[in-house]
């Protein structure tokens with residue numbers, strides 16, 4: 001079973017897996033983009049805060065001396081947020097240790113990767129259908145598809161969405177086959193429903209994890225964020241009980257926190273392998289090289305973000321490189337650069353027509369959860385992480401840039417007032 005199985009067992013493409021930008025891709029992209037407009041995101045902002053608050057409660061329930069592994073915790077947070085924001089369904093992955101969707105997603109994602117890397121796994125499963133591997137796979141893929149079916153049934157059960165509802169689920173329910181004008185049936189809709197869960201969860205969770213890692217490891221950076229939150233009078237409002245008075249614009253106005261987030265996304269891009277494209281014409285030029293038709297080309301985001309000819313000391317965590325002034329100076333240098341096409345841009349969400357449709361939601365989630373966490377706790381890297389270098393040496397590429405052994409942070413509740 002390859003990665004395509006993760007999107008449901010029907011064998012149909014989705015917005016994410018479509019190889020061609022054909023009429024189906026175009027109609028799905030157009031039909032769902034409204035769910036990510038500023039207006040739509042503002043309406044969903046309280047749901048993100050609600051989940052950030054639940055996270056605070058879970059951390060409060062753990063002793064301050066005990067380190068917490070933020071890798072699975074953030075996956076639970078982003079899965080819940082994807083469900084609430086996109087489908088108005090609370091998967092309760094944060095509240096319930098046992099959450100069938102969370103368990104199936106974690107197992108099937110890692111199994112899909114292992115099978116792509118080692119095709120022998122597929123052979124073993126076919127040869128030994130009653131063996132442990134085949135049985136476990138059948139069970140957890142079955143669980144995953146049951147969950148997708150349940151979500152789809154729940155969405156269908158709501159009937160036709162109101163005309164002014166621009167939630168993702170409402171946009172999906174309105175999708176039609178561009179050739180026939182017939183609404184999508186369950187087989188075509190299931191991969192789209194799955195896509196928005198899969199694309200939103202691991203990516204955002206691991207990005208939040210690496211940003212919190214940098215913040216916990218660099219006390220000066222943490223102090224500056226604290227000062228920013230206090231300086232704009234948001235400290236108390238971000239603490240428990242006050243979050244309902246916060247707005248989307250409050251969060252997006254946190255400039256320093258935004259710079260820290262972008263710098264974490266540069267140094268630890270969760271989609272570090274980047275973008276895969278296939279050339280459609282013979283002799284197409286990619287970075288000056290002639291490439292034959294039907295050749296796969298990868299734009300590796302990690303390499304672009306760490307190229308020493310594009311970034312000054314790329315190995316340094318330096319949020320200031322994203323300040324407005326630094327960005328302006330950089331673009332002047334880029335304009336003079338003789339290396340055509342090499343600009344110091346923010347590529348985390350890719351670029352062009354296939355860029356990330358959920359990027360503004362992802363930034364809203366990242367800024368919100370970090371602001372809420374930092375107003376409530378002071379973070380420190382647990383000793384067992386082995387410091388900055390120890391953690392970096394255990395990075396590996398799973399569905400997103402992950403860390404072997406977990407991201408263990410020490411969280412100390414703040415008692416100070418603004």
Ligand code: HEM
Nearest residue numbers: 016199200203204207271275276349350354356357358362
């Ligand atoms: C920090 C979090 C995220 C990162 C780093 C990220 C990154 C990316 C990247 C690099 C691509 C382009 C892939 C390619 O070119 O092949 C992409 C595509 C996509 N992303 Fe995200 N993403 C994030 C969060 C989200 C969220 C929250 C959603 C939805 C709720 C989402 C939905 C999608 C979809 C549907 C596509 C495919 C778009 C298309 O092909 O038209 N992503 N993402």
